[in-house]
Amino acid sequence: xxxxxxxxxxxxxxxxxxxxxxxxxxxxxxxxxxxxxxxxxxxxxxxxxxxxxxxxxxxxxxxxxxxxxxxxxxxxxxxxxxxxxxxxxxxxxxxxxxxxxxxxxxxxxxxxxxxxxxxxxxxxxxxxxxxxxxxxxxxxxxxxxxxxxxxxxxxxxxxxxxxxxxxxxxxxxxxxxxxxxxxxxxxxxxxxxxxxxxxxxxxxxxxxxxxxxxxxxxxx
Amino acid sequence: xxxxxxxxxxxxxxxxxxxxxxxxxxxxxxxxxxxxxxxxxxxxxxxxxxxxxxxxxxxxxxxxxxxxxxxxxxxxxxxxxxxxxxxxxxxxxxxxxxxxxxxxxxxxxxxxxxxxxxxxxxxxxxxxxxxxxxxxxxxxxxxxxxxxxxxxxxxxxxxxxxxxxxxxxxxxxxxxxxxxxxxxxxxxxxxxxxxxxxxxxxxxxxxxxxxxxxxxxxxxxxxx
Numbered sequence: 479x480x481x482x483x484x485x486x487x488x489x490x491x492x493x494x495x496x497x498x499x500x501x502x503x504x505x506x507x508x509x510x511x512x513x514x515x516x517x518x519x520x521x522x523x524x525x526x527x528x529x530x531x532x533x534x535x536x537x538x539x540x541x542x543x544x545x546x547x548x549x550x551x552x553x554x555x556x557x558x559x560x561x562x563x564x565x566x567x568x569x570x571x572x573x574x575x576x577x578x579x580x581x582x583x584x585x586x587x588x589x590x591x592x593x594x595x596x597x598x599x600x601x602x603x604x605x606x607x608x609x610x611x612x613x614x615x616x617x618x619x620x621x622x623x624x625x626x627x628x629x630x631x632x633x634x635x636x637x638x639x640x641x642x643x644x645x646x647x648x649x650x651x652x653x654x655x656x657x658x659x660x661x662x663x664x665x666x667x668x669x670x671x672x673x674x675x676x677x678x679x680x681x682x683x684x685x686x687x688x689x690x691x692x693x694x695x696x697x698x
Numbered sequence: 699x700x701x702x703x704x705x706x707x708x709x710x711x712x713x714x715x716x717x718x719x720x721x722x723x724x725x726x727x728x729x730x731x732x733x734x735x736x737x738x739x740x741x742x743x744x745x746x747x748x749x750x751x752x753x754x755x756x757x758x759x760x761x762x763x764x765x766x767x768x769x770x771x772x773x774x775x776x777x778x779x780x781x782x783x784x785x786x787x788x789x790x791x792x793x794x795x796x797x798x799x800x801x802x803x804x805x806x807x808x809x810x811x812x813x814x815x816x817x818x819x820x821x822x823x824x825x826x827x828x829x830x831x832x833x834x835x836x837x838x839x840x841x842x843x844x845x846x847x848x849x850x851x852x853x854x855x856x857x858x859x860x861x862x863x864x865x866x867x868x869x870x871x872x873x874x875x876x877x878x879x880x881x882x883x884x885x886x887x888x889x890x891x892x893x894x895x896x897x898x899x900x901x902x903x904x905x906x907x908x909x910x911x912x913x914x915x916x917x918x919x920x921x922x
Binding site for chain 2: 531535536540618662666680681682
């Protein structure tokens with residue numbers, strides 16, 4: 479009699495704990511899928527920051543096939559903010575400045591930064607293709623390097639030099655410096671939600687999985 | 699002739715022969731020379747002569763190989779000395795196991811990078827700064843050998859524009875450029891760098907295990 483009662487009680491407890499687990503369950507866990515940054519990036523609520531470098535093979539793969547699709551699925555839930563890492567590639571500082579100029583232009587014209595028509599996207603893909611597909615290393619120097627991006631964006635060097643003087647460019651580059659420390663944690667690409675949660679690239683299993691994780695973290 | 703004799707002895711009484719071998723310098727020195735030699739070839743021939751820059755995991759693999767080589771050298775000082783042999787074994791085992799893990803990671807990265815249409819999810823690319831065990835600042839101390847200058851997953855030659863290659867260099871560079879990186883047989887894209895390293899570490903680990911097992915059997919028998 480007693481054992482029957484005990485068995486029923488245990489069964490009930492087991493069911494209850496399963497239910498509780500199901501309700502509170504999240505498919506993602508801190509430490510495995512993402513890490514909470516000790517030093518968060520300030521003023522980054524409801525953003526998806528992506529730190530990249532043009533010389534990083536996986537940044538290229540992700541930007542080509544994943545980032546745009548994920549940002550589109552996220553819709554207006556989060557704002558996409560691409561950061562370029564100036565400390566990694568040989569022409570990192572030049573690339574960062576050029577990307578900042580083009581991002582400002584895109585923002586002024588209202589072109590989304592993941593759109594194929596975006597000047598930033600055009601230049602970035604031109605660098606990726608040149609570096610990763612054609613083994614271009616711009617041995618001719620800085621002007622050689624800038625030419626690749628400017629040609630893709632359809633901007634003249636004079637136009638670029640003038641636009642690069644805008645104080646907003648310096649502001650953006652300063653803001654991107656916050657990405658250096660985050661990039662040191664696991665390398666690039668680095669997806670950061672709300673400036674607080676760094677997603678572990680090795681745990682990203684699919685486009686949909688990444689989208690759900692970003693949605694979940696942005697709502698935290 | 700001597701080799702044939704050794705082989706026959708190994709087949710006839712494997713435990714005794716292996717025990718004899720691990721008490722001699724030859725195998726330990728062979729391991730040190732093979733591991734050290736591979737690192738030397740990677741640096742002098744592939745990196746410097748053929749302009750194939752090492753990536754992050756490639757420099758970790760160099761580190762693992764050199765730990766193995768150090769283990770071999772320490773044991774070879776006097777393989778009959780238990781303390782030296784234990785230190786040598788520990789280093790060699792560590793190098794071999796760490797090397798296998800680095801090779802497996804590099805192999806995953808290699809596939810992800812070389813198959814743009816394929817799945818690259820679940821693979822972490824390279825870090826911005828190399829991190830060695832115990833936070834050893836090897837990249838600062840010997841940047842020529844331990845600083846990653848290549849991008850992860852790529853090992854094809856990148857010849858600077860101001861360099862003129864001689865005909866032999868050109869022949870090798872063309873061969874590895876055509877295959878898109880290092881392969882044991884480039885024309886067939888047979889066995890990439892990561893797989894070749896895996897084989898080297900795996901073989902060493904197997905020999906080490908055999909030696910330690912034989913050593914333990916003998917030690918146990920002696921105590922019985």
